[in-house]
Amino acid sequence: MDADSTGRAGLAGVPTDPGARKPDPLIVGDNISRAFGGLKAVDVEHLEIQRGVITALIGPNGAGKTTLFNLLTGFDTPDTGDWSFNGKPLSGVAAYKVARRGMVRTFQLTKVLSKLTVIENMRLGATGQRGERFWSAPFKSLWSSQEDEITRRADELLVRFKLDAKREDFAGSLSGGQRKLLEMARALMVDPELIMLDEPMAGVNPALKQSLLGHVQSLRDEGRTVLFVEHDMDMVRHISDWVIVMAQGQIVAEGTPASVMADQRVIDAYLGAHHDTDLSEMDEEAIMEEAMAEIEGTKE
Numbered sequence: 001m002d003a004d005s006t007g008r009a010g011l012a013g014v015p016t017d018p019g020a021r022k023p024d025p026l027i028v029g030d031n032i033s034r035a036f037g038g039l040k041a042v043d044v045e046h047l048e049i050q051r052g053v054i055t056a057l058i059g060p061n062g063a064g065k066t067t068l069f070n071l072l073t074g075f076d077t078p079d080t081g082d083w084s085f086n087g088k089p090l091s092g093v094a095a096y097k098v099a100r101r102g103m104v105r106t107f108q109l110t111k112v113l114s115k116l117t118v119i120e121n122m123r124l125g126a127t128g129q130r131g132e133r134f135w136s137a138p139f140k141s142l143w144s145s146q147e148d149e150i151t152r153r154a155d156e157l158l159v160r161f162k163l164d165a166k167r168e169d170f171a172g173s174l175s176g177g178q179r180k181l182l183e184m185a186r187a188l189m190v191d192p193e194l195i196m197l198d199e200p201m202a203g204v205n206p207a208l209k210q211s212l213l214g215h216v217q218s219l220r221d222e223g224r225t226v227l228f229v230e231h232d233m234d235m236v237r238h239i240s241d242w243v244i245v246m247a248q249g250q251i252v253a254e255g256t257p258a259s260v261m262a263d264q265r266v267i268d269a270y271l272g273a274h275h276d277t278d279l280s281e282m283d284e285e286a287i288m289e290e291a292m293a294e295i296e297g298t299k300e
């Protein structure tokens with residue numbers, strides 16, 4: 001592959017049409033749909049995610065971003081659709097196998113995980129790695145050498161994410177930003193090629209935001225592909241190489257952060273999310289201001 005087609009350089013000539021073809025895609029999907037009752041939560045005709053770059057998935061509430069994440073990672077089953085990861089079909093593959101193939105998503109800390117310590121959370125992150133054969137391994141030494149390796153990797157990641165001092169603390173005692181760091185560190189236990197972050201900035205105080213941004217960039221700089229869902233437009237603007245915009249289940253626009261934020265289709269998508277109620281002129285003005293503030297990143 002020619003060097004100009006890979007990573008960020010490869011995005012230079014990509015058109016800003018929804019579903020645009022990329023020169024070096026890691027994920028390619030077609031006709032992915034999922035309905036809940038009569039509501040089509042996801043209805044994506046074509047999707048490509050360029051390898052080695054940071055792609056943001058944005059869109060108003062209810063646009064279908066989380067549902068698409070769940071489908072791609074095997075946590076939900078589509079009504080229709082196929083997609084591949086690294087050229088191999090991935091639709092219909094169970095979540096733990098998806099993780100083993102190198103595609104991992106972060107999870108918000110659940111109640112159960114909050115009651116485990118930080119290091120226990122990290123070890124759990126490795127479960128995607130452990131082949132079934134290890135469960136029945138007749139040789140204890142084989143088992144414990146993998147356990148040692150897991151602990152060693154967990155400790156290295158805790159140092160990298162500055163969570164080593166919290167190693168024995170309950171995950172539930174961490175601050176919002178530290179939880180996000182733990183979610184990221186835990187996902188890295190399986191050394192994924194693609195890491196999918198679910199609202200990495202939600203609940204993070206401004207002081208920690210910069211450091212979180214640095215960590216996300218370092219994932220790309222070490223050669224991983226990053227896909228994240230986020231409402232914080234400041235983050236989207238600062239670190240994404242490419243932005244995909246969803247509204248009402250569909251991809252409505254794509255492009256660099258600057259081009260997407262100036263795109264009328266994107267402004268319409270954010271406004272359209274409010275169109276189910278009858279609006280007075282004044283409401284409409286207020287909503288327009290709100291939408292523009294979100295798109296321009298002056299909010300949150």
Ligand SMILES: Nc1ncnc2c1ncn2[C@@H]1O[C@H](COP(=O)(O)OP(=O)(O)OP(=O)(O)O)[C@@H](O)[C@H]1O
Nearest residue numbers: 036039040041059060061062063064065066067068
């Ligand atoms: N399990 C479910 N059962 C019924 N409806 C669902 C379910 N999951 C999602 N939906 C609906 O599907 C639509 C898309 O939801 P989804 O959570 O994917 O959107 P989103 O873009 O992630 O929104 P947000 O930014 O608010 O998280 C919404 O209308 C939502 O109410």
